[in-house]
Amino acid sequence: MEKNMDKSLTWFPPEFKELNWRLWSFAIILILSAGALILYPVSQFEGYVDPFYSPTVAVIPLIALFRLSCYAYRKDYYRHVFRHPIACLDGIRFDDNRKGYSGEMTFFSLQNFHRYFLYIAIVILPFFYYDIYVSMTYISGEFIFRLGTIILIANALLLTLWTFSCHAFRHLTGGHTDCYSCKTAGGAKKKFYNGQSYLNRYHEQFAFISLIVVLAVDLYIRALIVGWPIDFTLLKFAI
Amino acid sequence: MQEVKIRIRRSEPAVSNEVRYQEFTVPVGEGMVVLDAVHYIQNNIDPTLSVRWNCKAARCGSCSAEIDGMPKLMCKTRMDTLGKEITINPIKAYPVVKDLVTDVSHNYEIAKKIPPFTPKEGLKEPWTMMQIDVTRSKEFRTCIECFLCQDVCHVIREHQSNYFGPKHVVKIAALDLHPLDSIDRSELLHHDGGLGYCDITKCCQNVCPEEIRITDNAIIPEKERIVDHAYDPIGLLIKKVKRRKW
DSSP states (O other): OHHHHGGGGTSSOHHHHTTOOHHHHHHHHHHHHHHHHHHSOOOEETTEEOGGGSSOGGGHHHHHHHHHTSHHHHHHHHHHTSOSSSOSSTTSOOOOTTSOOOTTSSGGGGGGGHHHHHHHHHHHHHHHHHHHHHHHHOSTTEEEEEHHHHHHHHHHHHHHHHHHTOHHHHIIIIITOSOSTTSTTHHHHHHHHHHHHHHHTTHHHHHHHHHHHHHHHHHHHHHHHTTOSOOOEEEEEEO | OEEEEEEEEEEOTTTOOOEEEEEEEEEEOTTOBHHHHHHHIIIIIOTTOOOOOSOSSSSSOOOEEEETTEEEEGGGOBGGGSOSEEEEEOOTTSOEEETTEEOOTHHHHHHHHSOOOOBOTTOOSSOOOOHHHHHHHHHHTTOOOOOHHHHHOHHHHTSOOOOOOHHHHHHHHHHHTOTTBOOOTHHHHHHTSOGGGOOOOOHHHHHOTTOOOIIIIIIHHHHHHHHHHHTOHHHHHHHHHHHSOO
């Protein structure tokens, strides 16, 4: 009887009530990128290194694991793949006690190794900045600044923001401390923690936008290869 | 005056198994909250309707209910933010005593399991704390124990487990982050508290009337502390080397 009374809430798709387009676009991006990488591999073009190849395509599984174990993505797929629960609103949660549930106690306790993937991501990050340098100096004796370089800068910055707004990074750099005033340079440590916490508020947004931009860079390079005249040169001089 | 239809779930398990939704028509005035409407029903239509409330100022955490399916405080939900037909349910994670009143005593049993504040050894009185050390745990001390986070948590609501629940993780985080406290309660959370059952879907954070960032600031930091002592071999090794007297 109770269930019948709550039916008024169930006719509307939960995705529209509690918007979560991130997961679905993540799945589409993943399929598109995997297809493009396998069928039409493009590593670089006119000084632009494809972000999937920076520094090598072999690191993609490690970056994928960093993304998959990220708290932002975990929220998305626990909600929308496993439906534990799909929404917070009663009547459209799609979770009940008949469904088995072990949370992060068994297989998903592997998520606890997220910080190791963070270490790898931090090591890989400088390569994106090196790619910016390469895009400006790939012709010997010349400095060139093009639209593509701006896109590469945006990509590197967003990946940096996403990586350093990570909850694991937040814990490792200041979150584990209970008494800042007891530590050497405790005040500076707390200020850094506060700044990082501010970034952390937007971690989910950075996680998604950085992914979109990685794909955008890949598509931009592909557009250049097929001859789209979109790569405006903004500055060019001999060095 | 505008009128709103309010459907309220009525039941009294101690007397009968019957569960029914009763509809009331209530006139809505300016600035009226859901608790005002429930009081109007009690005073003018049906005095047998039961509701737990105390301060009517979002301070005591007594008037928790599910308004149109979302756990909220009745005293903090304005009628003009809702439609012309409203459904009010008691919080579903806990057994109903009568109508909108639920038995939340399970939380008090869990609270007994959490070790209280235990000061570090050898502290000289008066105890002093620096501002930078207390700001983090201060956020958790705004908790009004309304149990909305417990209600919305699917681990408690839909699955049987030993998970303490978000409210108690907030309590533990407040104690763990205290600069003068000597106990690490994350081990308790890992084993007896079942924090691994939490899948950080952030519903608790969404419903908190005090806007405590429960998942980001309490649950995930406690999860990371568990990683420190249970899953991170390199971290453990560094700690061991640091502690060793050469």
